[in-house]
Amino acid sequence: MSEKTTIYDIAKKLNISAATVSRALNNNPKISKSTCKLVMETAAKMNYKQNLLAQALRSGKSNNVGVIVPRIDSNFFASIIRGIEEELTPHKYHVIICQTHEDEKTEIENINTLLNAQVDGIMISITNESEENEKTIKRVLDKNVPLIFFDRKKNMQGVSSVTIDDFKGGYIATKHLIDSNCKRIAHFCGDQSLEIYKNRLNGYKQALQDNNIPFNENYVIRTKSSLEAGKLSVDKLLKLNPPPDAIFSSSDFAALGAIQELKSRGIKIPDDFCVVGFGDEPFTKFMELSISSVDQSPLEMGKMTARVFLEQMKNDNKDLKIEKNVILNPELHIRKSSTKIL
Amino acid sequence: MSEKTTIYDIAKKLNISAATVSRALNNNPKISKSTCKLVMETAAKMNYKQNLLAQALRSGKSNNVGVIVPRIDSNFFASIIRGIEEELTPHKYHVIICQTHEDEKTEIENINTLLNAQVDGIMISITNESEENEKTIKRVLDKNVPLIFFDRKKNMQGVSSVTIDDFKGGYIATKHLIDSNCKRIAHFCGDQSLEIYKNRLNGYKQALQDNNIPFNENYVIRTKSSLEAGKLSVDKLLKLNPPPDAIFSSSDFAALGAIQELKSRGIKIPDDFCVVGFGDEPFTKFMELSISSVDQSPLEMGKMTARVFLEQMKNDNKDLKIEKNVILNPELHIRKSSTKIL
DNA sequence: CTGTTAGCGCCTTCAT
DNA sequence: ATGAAGGCGCTAACAG
DSSP, X not given: OOSOOOHHHHHHHHTSOHHHHHHHHTTOTXXXXXXXXXXXXXXXXXXXXXXXXXXXXXXXXOOEEEEEESOSSSHHHXXXXXXXXXXXXXXXXXXXXXXXXXXXXXXXXXXXXXXXXXXXXXXXXXXXXXXXXXXXXXXXXXXXXXXXXXXXXXXXXXXXXXXEOHXXXXXXXXXXXXXXXXXXXXXXXXXXXXXXXXXXXXXXXXXXXXXTOOOOGGGEEEOOSSHHHHHHHHHHHHTSSSOOSEEEESOHHHHHHHHHHHHHTTOOTTTTOEEEEESOOXXXXXXXXXXXXXXXXXXXXXXXXXXXXXXXXXOOOTTOOOOOEEEEOOXXXXXXXXXXXX | OOSOOOHHHHHHHHTSOHHHHHHHHTTOTTSOHHHHHHHHHHHHHTTOOOOHHHHHHHHTOOOEEEEEESOSSSHHHHHHHHHHHHHHGGGTOEEEEEEOTTOHHHHHHHHHHHHHTTOSEEEEOOSOOOHHHHHHHHHHHHTTOOEXXXXXXXXXXXXXXXXXOHHHHHHHHHHHHHHTTOSSEEEEEOOTTSHHHHHHHHHHHHHHHHTTOOOOGGXXXXXXXXXXXXXXXXXXHHTSSSOOSEEEESOHHHHHHHHHHHXXXXXXXXXXXXXXXXXXXXXXXXXXXXXXXXXXXXXHHHHHHHHHHHHHHHOXXXXXXXXXXXXXXXXXXXXXXXXOOO
């Protein structure tokens, strides 16, 4: 029972040609109802399953897409992938996942191997803005393989992207802190070679400026996305004179580290110090001292990315490159860490 | 620049046969150093990339594996997938992910479409123990496609699996509560059609028995893995007379819900009530009142699953079915929710 | 060491 | 309405 049945097996059994079987299976209208039905039945009886590999080779369409993320075991990226999978499965696409671990070389390898595997498209959240990966991405485009950025994009002509408005995210988070009567707002910023972090910083700056609060560059600290990094950054901030009375962190994990460190020093949150994070990780709302955070709606981002890909696939005019940039709206979830009791 | 170059293009340019090109590219020792080098160089120059699809069709090996999980956006499953990906990528396998959303029909569809796609193996955490999916899984085995269970397995002859010792997990969690001087320990159990939950319950029972604590079936509540379910179950428990003074929850989320509900009723944790969860979700250690939990080491589980698959692939004797059942050791992380101050 | 041939499973002209 | 033939890109068997 382990042999796979092909259309030839069916053809032989029915004394017809493989072409007819193929046509019948594909509901070709030129096939008589009777043979069509006969073929269908025998196929079912013989437990025939289409070999997608052969079909792919023939058609040049694999029905596989590649999704490249820094890592999969973070709620943010996992939710995006969930969105992509849910949107693409009904369209018969399979989702291949690759992790870069923030390593540029791995990223390039991933792209190349996906290309070799003849994926029909690539969706990627890049690790950084290097020259190298740009070259590789151009190769993808040259091959007319749709490539779509999500979240961490690169500004490249002709390449579509789905992101959130990070500028606005930074802005509303900062504005909220200002409205909460915070006077000296610090910012944990991420890797400035990435647009998203640049934009969050700029949103922060703009909010300060719009409210006549002078920008103090000592209040901006480059902080990785981890508890430890958050603690260290708080340490630095508290040595300043005057120290800040609020933090807008571009990472929820750093925000949590900050809160833990502040608490351990006896600083009262939110009364004496407010904190807002970014990402709306599940734990932010689980904490007793729940953490305010900017929601990036990753599930929606994933679905939207998939939809942009599907649209791209419909466009069969290979010479026409459509660039579509979807920018989702960030939402601030205000929780205890920034809600002063008046 | 958008046309893909094939070995024929290289062959033509070099006035040699495609077979020679193929051999050179594959480092066949029978090829002269000079032509080999020449081919390599021209290939590079012409930007040749192997078409894995063609290779797959020819060899009957796609170098793709399918991973089926209930959902991807939970830390547990995401970490497993991470482990699988990291272990398989160096071996040139691609990982296709599918979600079932706990729906049996979707699960069967996923298996079938993966089979059509000619994956070299399937790794799956099943949604439940039905007759239907068993039939489908048997079809996989009939086709000699390696299938490996992880976490949520089914007892089937000849099928390998990687799980943790859930019985032991339930046992050590309960024993710890007993040692913490808890007298009336309740248990939130999961879907009893799944082995893992049955085993946790049995571990709980055994620990009670070994310590001469009578089993009270009113203390066992069927609870889904969610905050809300945890709250509801606490509500039920507190109506009992006497109410319990501890909970071993088979889910971290339900444990968190329980804690929130207990707190809202003014019950002091851990002094008056202890809680232990299962899964070691990241948030359990982030909380101010950190939650004790049984670690299932999903990353390791994923890696191990991948290794079992690789081993299976080495065995080319198709008639010989090897069943390998790896059982990982659960570890209890004791945190504040069950650490009474003496 | 290299060329020829054939076939993996499918589909799509072209012909009948 | 159906059959014959060819090819997607690659490689293994066979032959020299």
